[in-house]
Amino acid sequence: MMPSRQDPPALLAARITATPDAPALAAEDGVLTWAQLGERVHRWRALLADAGVSSGDAVALMLGNRREAVEALLACLHSGVTVVPVNWHLTAPEVAYLLADAGARLLAVDPPRAEVGAKAAAEAGTVRAVVTGDQAAYGLAPVEPLLAAADPRTAPADQECGQLMIYTSGTTGRPKGVLNGLFVTGAPFARATRLLEYATGTLGVPTDGRVLLVGPWYHSAQLFYALLPLLNGATLVVRERFDPAATLATMAAERITECHLVPTQFVRLLRLDPAVRAAFSPASLRRIWHGGGACPPDVKRRMIEWWGPVLVEYYAATEGGVVTLIDSADWLAHPGSVGRAVPPNRIVVVDDDGRELGPHQRGRIFIRRPGRGFHYHNAAGKTRAAYLAPGVFTYGEVGHLDEDGYLYLTGRAQNMVVSGGVNVYPAEVEQVLVRHPDVRDAVVLGLPDEEYGERVAAVVEWEPDGGRPPWSALDAHCRRHLAGFKVPRSWRSVDAVPREPTGKVRLDQLRTLCGDDRWER
The missing domain is CATH 2.30.38.10 (Luciferase; Domain 3)
Incomplete structure (x- = not known):
């Protein structure tokens, strides 16, 4: 139980008081009750304070889908700290940019990301980094001994609401941190309670049941459709990654009631062996939220036929959250729509x-x-x-x-490319391509893709006196500077990229030039 001299974390207090021994967080390495989760949050709060992090500071979390990510996130939200979720596919220079731009005081990484995190923290200069687990890695101090040494009773007694800053691509090609006002540093916790009441009444966020997080938590939709149900009292079941067969097995074994998925995951589920699909019972499912890209109508119809009318689609963005909703019945009457505006x-x-x-x-x-x-x-x-x-x-x-x-x-x-629910800003990829000595000009765009919705494609104009290396060489060049999901999957050569005198690309002309099927992979 929570030590009596320390009040429970405010956003968890109701559940800790009412059902301290009920499951709150079920990750692949074990289950935490509400009381245990509260104690871990306070230990993280003490760790933050010992590391010199105080109200108004920023903490970056480059952690996979694991319990430490949830614990550290909640600790920051009770310490007046700005949480910066970091895409764990980014390279060290990309992470270093986020750390510097956010002014992060601390970076927490897990062992698979330790090397990148250590390099990024060193490049950013003033950021301390730690690694989860009980073993040091790449010069980073391990978290578990620090948490064990931290007395949860000595966590700062005055809890203060923190906030989230989620990075998304911007018009310069550099990611920009978004402060969308869902949580506000220093605001009364009653404000967060009103947010939860709105999420329950308008968005259908549950107050009970078992919610599955199977997509990367650093994405805003995955984050909020996991965090808000947890704060509302639902049990959060966390899995490191999406695998179609394993996800069905988890849904059945854990009696999942709600989950957030993206259209790419629907495609992969529908490609499972028919016998595997037939063996799955969707009886426990109450709601499957989806967004993060266009869903092909035939894919959505097949999912509704399989799982029943449990799909709820939304139109949203990191910047301002959910704007529209449409349930399965309304979508069948208005196919292709993303719904009507919610108040x-x-x-x-x-x-x-x-x-x-x-x-x-x-x-x-x-x-x-x-x-x-x-x-x-x-x-x-x-x-x-x-x-x-x-x-x-x-x-x-x-x-x-x-x-x-x-x-x-x-x-x-x-012209943002949305591939598998992930935003890719073309300018960032173009800037890397033109750094190759044989590339004179390049344009990046999205092509329709059955599985991902869109795939990243590059149109290249070569230097007239240079060589024409194989596409594999440009792929390798991109992977040295970009996360894998940003690297083009389709390629085309053109004699000249059509541009206005101002330098603006004539996309209409470009698509005419590249309008056939002769893309190379």
């Missing part, structure tokens, strides 16, 4: 001059939400560009509304 949001579709358009007229999609928006860390210009007016902002998509207010997405204003 307090209102969808506004405008033309290039900012004038509101009527039903079935395609334009830029804006969200009107008075009283709460978002801003990008260290990027005031990018923040301004996202707003049409105070309380009216965009996620960058284009599309239209029908006469009943259902939203249909048809593209992205900034």
Whole structure:
């Protein structure tokens, strides 16, 4: 039980008091009760304080889907600390940029990421790094001895709400930290309670049951559809990675009631042997949230036929959270839609001059939400560009509304590539490609992909006097500087990239040049 001299973590207190011995967190290395989770959170809070982290500081977490990620996240949210989830596929220079931009005081990594984390912390300069487990690695101190030595009764007595800063790609090609206001440093914990009440009543976040986290927690959707149910009282079941057959087995064995998935995972589930699919009973499932990219209508129909009307699709982004919802019945009546706006949001579709358009007229999609928006860390210009007016902002998509207010997405204003639910900003990849000595110019775009929704593709203009190395050489060049999911999977050569005199790419001409099937892999 929790030592009596320390109040339980505020956001967990109700469950710790009511059901201290009930399961709260079920990871692959064991189960924590609510009381045990509360004690671990306080030990992490003491560790943060001993490391010199205080209210207003930032802590970066480059941790896989494991219990330490949840423990450290909750500790920060009770210590006035800004949590920076780090994509564990990034290279050391990419992580170092995030650490420096966020001003992180501490980086926590797990053993598979220890080498990258150590290099990134050294490159960033002023960041202390630790590694989970009980063994030092690459000069990083192990966490478990530090937690064992930390007395949870000596964690700072005054708990303070922290916040999340999640990095997403920006118009410069560099990731930008998003502060979306869901949690606010120093705000009363009652504000978070109101957020949970909204999530329960409007978004269907459960107050009981068993919620499965099987996608990378550093993605905003995976994070919030795991964290909010946990704070609401549901048991969170955590698995390190998605495997279609293993996920079905986990859903059955753990009696999963809710889970967040992306369309790519639906495709992989549907490709399982028919006997494996037939053996799975979806009886325990109450809700499967999905988003993170367009879902092919035939894929969604097959999933509904298999699992029943439990799929709930949303339109959302890291910047401002969920804007629309559509359940299975409504989607079958409005196939292809991502739903209608949920309060307090209102969808506004405008033309290039900012004038509101009527039903079935395609334009830029804006969200009107008075009283709460978002801003990008260290990027005031990018923040301004996202707003049409105070309380009216965009996620960058284009599309239209029908006469009943259902939203249909048809593209992205900034040509972001969404591959397997992961955002890839073309400019970042282009900047790496043109660093190759034989590449004169390059453009990166998204191509339709049955499994991933979109795949990253590169169009290359070679230096006239240079060589033309094999695509494998450019692949290797990219992998030295970029995470694997950003590396192009399809390639094309052109004599010249079509550009305006201003340097802007003529995407219409480019797609005409590359409009056949002669892409190379």
